[in-house]
Amino acid sequence: MYRVLPRWIMELVRKYFRLQIEGIEHIPKRGPAIIAPNHSGYMGIDAVLLAHILSVNAKRIPRVLTHHFWFLTKTTALPAQKMGFTEATYKNGVDELLKKHAIVIFPEGEAGNFKPTQKMYELQEFRRGFVRMALETGSPIVPCIVIGAEESQINLSNLKLTKFLKGLVIPLPLNVIPLPVKWKIKFLEPIQLPYGPKAQKDMNLIREICDEIQEKMQKALHEELKKRKSIF
Template sequence: MEPVYRLLEMTANTAVFLTGAKIEYRGLKEIPASGGAVIAINHTGYVDFLPAALASVEAGRRLRFMVKAEMQEVSIVNYLIKHTKAIPVDRSAGHGAYEAAVGSLRSGEIIGVYPEATISRSFELKEFKTGAARMAHEAGVPIVPLVVWGAQRIWTKSHPKNLRHSKIPVNVVVGPSLAASEDFERTTTALRNVMEQLLEQAQADYSREPGAYWLPRRLGGSAPTLEEAQLLDQAELAERARKRTDPGRR
């Protein structure tokens, strides 16, 4: 029954209720009823994992996530990682996490993966990494594309979080599964193309506020373009590197 995971589900549903968020799910039948699968999720903010996980619960499955290994340093988070079958990822030695994920997939679990790796400040799809294609192919499982739209209004990079009872709508759209071929680049390109279509579907009937920070530039918002966002990401990485090499100047 996994009591810890069940408690997290109840907590997540309570959080949705308290904030008044309205989550609409589409295509839940595309999530396999059994067996392993890589669930590829777009990454617009710090809480888009929650609608994705709840979508899996609605489909009768429990989504396992790959999380930063340093999160294990927080005792309560480490406890949750151990009791929800999450997979810690040490970026300096990521092969172990990869093997653990493949083993989990082979055992019939569904694993949540962010092909973009980091949050997209533009709220458009960034360049995809090939990890999802590689682990799906090695484990012999499909890739299921899943797009979350609207969660960036709750909490995203460079903007204050909004945890009030603001009734923010969130759309979750799941698309048909893809088989991963030995050509990882080709599979990854096909995955990104499908997720572009799903993103457009999720945005099509979503209300738009001209100039809103959470809306892509092409839809009339003020979010940075992909190119501008890339420069911001590079500046952030450079600043992190500077702090590591010169901690006294923080």
Template sequence: MKNFLKKPNEKIFGLKELDRDTLIFRVLPRFLLEILRKYFRLEVTGVENIPRRGPVILAPNHSGYSGFDAFLLGHIVQQEAKRVPRVLTHHFWFLTETTAIPATKMGFTEATYENGLNALKKGNAIVLFPEGEQGNFKPTSERYQLQEFKRGFVRMALEAQCPIVPVVILGAEETHINLKKLKFTKFLRGSVIPLPLNILPLPAKWRIRFLPPITLPYKPNKVDDSELVHEIAQDMQEKLQQAIEEALHDRGNPFI
């Protein structure tokens, strides 16, 4: 089963000869992502900060409720760094076979600690959003304000002894406007969903910046040191927040 992010060894000719799965889960997504890249006038910097081999955690800010940031980031990593990242995504994708099968074929992996660690131990790059759904579904009134980082990505980095590459993504907040974050307490305890203003994406200009990799100077046995893990996560959040604010200052009007 081929991942839609994966670049084929040969160019694809003769679409009539391709099977249905290849067309739907490999050719069409790559085509649509290239359209989005041009529509958003995407600028990418810092690609040289992505290690070309070995396990690595790409840790971006999460926003825009639609998941476009996950799709585009995975696509850019494949195109620019020539790596096929495992994108850890919301468990809602895997509640039924109807959504789980296409999600798996498109390279998504359910966002669990075990799945992330297994991918890293196999030498893969993973995309992991430390804010989780709280960042993705926060209202636009709180745009670019990082929500509290979960600590799982720090423990993964310690246990797998791999670097973390923070990633700044600008544009998703303006592309999809979220009015409110709705919390479920009865049927889906602890879950949140967005209340969107628009479905069609607005033509905001996107920027993706890969920051220098951070290698934690600790051994795997520190994975159970809750105080240390919490401190590292907070430090990572502060550094990414500062980088976001600097990038926003340099960007100016997001639609020009």
């Protein structure tokens, strides 16, 4: 990733947002791990900055599972792969975890970072694939919350162009250059599910686990927002 985006560039981005990091000790030092953040900011800066933090602060090179839009053509797929992006499919996630890699997966998908700013910090419904991955591979889930991206990139609305391409959503941003809002990224305590691979067949259990993780992250978001004195 850092052959394309040198570390000093990401450090400038980090300083621009005056990024505060908390809970980095919750990232496993080795072995598979699923980092599951909320998704915000239509440009996806959170994904790149998270990868940088995990590389520098946790000494892990994560595989970032991203929207299939990046892989529609060779023109976009090649730089995406060089940046460490992997198409967000269940198989790809499991394959990386079986290789003992850490992955970053956004349970909200594009519904999170493309939602209108008026819904900021309202978690959208989680997709349940990351829970199934954890059950199949025995990997811990590390919930992660990102504060600041919502205000730095204002999105007025979005256009759903599913008639032309399945799942295609386009944001309608107010600003292109991100505002210098203070960011905070907090890693919550890892969750080790006490179930084996056979639990993948229990859809009610998977739904319950997913809802509990979403509620935990939503509560953590609200708690952090109450602590903020200013966004700048």
